[in-house]
Amino acid sequence: MENSRKENKIVLTMRHINKNFPGVVALQDVDFTLRAGEIHALMGENGAGKSTLIKVLTGVEEFETGEIKIDGMPHSIINKSPQEAQANGISTVYQEVNLCPNLSVAENLFIGREPKKFGAIDWKTMNKKSKEVLGSLDIDIDVTKTLDNYSIAIQQMIAIARAVDMSAKVLILDEPTSSLDDGEVEKLFTLMRKLKAQGVGIIFVTHFLEQVYEVCDRITVLRNGALVGEFEVEKLPRVRLVAEMMGKDFDDLAAIKKSGEEKKKKSEEVVIDARKLYHAGTIKPFDIQIHKGEVIGLTGLLGSGRSELARAIYGADKADGGDLFVKGQKLLIGAPIDAMQAGMAYLPENRKEEGIIADLSVRENIIIALQAKKGIFKQLSRKEQEEFTDKYIELLQIKTANREVPIKQLSGGNQQKVILGRWLLTNPDFIILDEPTRGIDIGTKTEIQKLVLRLAGEGMAVMFISSEIEEMLRTCSRMAVLRDGWKVGELGEEELSQEGVMKAIAGGGSDE
């Protein structure tokens, strides 16, 4: 990693970039420099301007003033579209893989530039070339199978292979690791290092600090649309990085639990009692009891049935059998509305697809669940709606120009807060939070974790699902462990340690 550092030539410079959105300065005089053969982390809280900077660079958004220069081009460039950016040597791979799941791997690699023979696609050459391209990156898969045969991780690597094969100067990876498990992340890193050795400049956007320190050479930090600085990784300790990102002394995450702990008195009142509940194909029959005022964590590997267990309780996937008792009353759930009427709330894992109603305003997004609960004829008055909205904008410190802004214009963290507000407004007894902090900056993460503990302190039962064990340890008072669709055990307060959880997830002795 330490090899060629300073002598590396610069492949990309961005100077004095300015960009305004209506009412908000998105980027203010931002500089960014990328060298060949380096992995450069772009960091900042939500709304710091990371995404905007990437969008400006790749031509998704226009910028007002500033200059972008690419190595080998005499003039500064302005990309008007991602295609143009690609032609100029800048490729992006997003968190959500932008490929076609129903086409073969080879087709995905060569879509739009298929090798032709007599005017028709030359399948043989295409498949052969695909194998070569993937082979050079140590990805060994059947290229004639359709993409949806492969995991997200592999799909992402294919997207990267495609990007690199098309233009190899600058590769942008926007939150590539958020939906990968540890092993997959490691594979991705190997791939990144390989590309780095080939001289590709990689911009790595992520929220995971550990990953930055594992794989990056430099870090550029943005805050509130302005440049904080460019740092070399080894000269910037973690705590200082966080401080730079947040612009204030870091509110130590470890301190949260202590403040919450004294409130955590065990209540005997059972809110949710599931018996032999299951959903065919995703979650095997499970029993679970959740008490008033406790935070129960669901842990397990990706695909172990964490989310599915929660979905079966809420009725997001209708349970195929078993009984559910809410506060001692048997409840038949046909659709989520039944669960809501019984006092449940559910913040889904996939914010974009199942959470936000993109074109509707912050106000409408907040009141929609309460409105649905009240029914179509009892419309909340405009005044009530505005009061509720203002209350939660204030309470959750949602950063928005005003309450009528479409939610899609908010940053990820603020969107998540809006959805949290939506559910808190319904005043639930039991709330399921599925990956509430995914893709969210540390500051907001801490806020959400604190909120979870406060809600539990006020008597709400909380189900917390997260792939970050640390986060779970900080917030949960008990954990249920899942493996391959089975609920395999529970960990009490005294067993909650990183090691204990890991062991439980792996299943003592089951792995050779």
Added chain:
Amino acid sequence: MSNAKKTLRKLTEYKLFLPFLCLALVLLINVIKTPTFFAITINNGVFYGYIIDVINRASELVILAVGMTLVVAASGGTDISVGAVSALAGAVCCFVLSGGEQSVNEYHAPYILGVLAAMAIGIICGAWNGFLVAKMKIQPMVATLILFTAGRGIAQLITDGQMIYVRVDHFKKLGAFIDGVPLPTPVFAAIFVVIVTMLLLKKTALGLYIQTVGINAKAARLVGLNSTMIQFLTYTYCGLCAGIAGLIITSRVYSIDANNAGLNMELDAILAVALGGNSLGGGKFSLAGSVIGAYTIQALTTTLYAMGVSADQIPVYKAIVVVIIVSLQSPELLKIWKNIKKKFGNDGARKKVA
């Protein structure tokens, strides 16, 4: 920025600005080409004139556009059966009132029964469409294609392949004038449907529900909405609108011609929704936009007639104008325009610095 500029900017940002602009443009051309366009004369106590004609003739289209708007918003698809359904509803109405005979000079059943039968058949057809789209998850275009083709056939079955005439003065009133009222009755029918729909949307949470379902059906379900039911309801409502439109169409000619009643009106209705600035992909919608769109289309047709364009050439001119109007509202064009403006704006700024 001067005050005038500010007002102008505010005006252009108003979401119905473009639909209104298009309508105004069409009307403006009229004034230039046909100076008498806005002239209104009074004959036998009722108003006559091109503009009255536009408002009158547009009524069925306005009613259909209202239903279509909701369908588009909730399902991101269109109901292409409304023309056929209105013919079917008209046929049922005439059949009930004539007692199955080909031509009658007095009602064979109470008028209200005919009206209710037409509305009921509209609702049934709409519910059928809704069932296919919302419950069976068939693509809207395909689902409504069934009644689009079968609707007129069923109507022919009912009328036994003949035209049915109801030569009763009372029957003609819905499509013409009520004694002592100077404006044509269809105008009131259209206004009534629009107002009732607006009240439904504003006074209940229906408007919010429809938009939510149209934008993100998955999320809608998770926040407790019954997406299936809401889509079903919009199709049913659209069918009811088609039924009402069918009543007006039949009343105008006091007869039903199942082959031609409401022919191609589904296309105009869809166009009205688009002209109103609504996305045919569903989600956020403006009912007022669609209504303006409907009047724009009718104004255009009447204009062309007034200019002496023959009926068989009208579609060509209509197509040209529609292309212009639709591209005026296209965001791509707006982008190009902004780019041009920015170029000039930047030049100006640079000159100032220099």
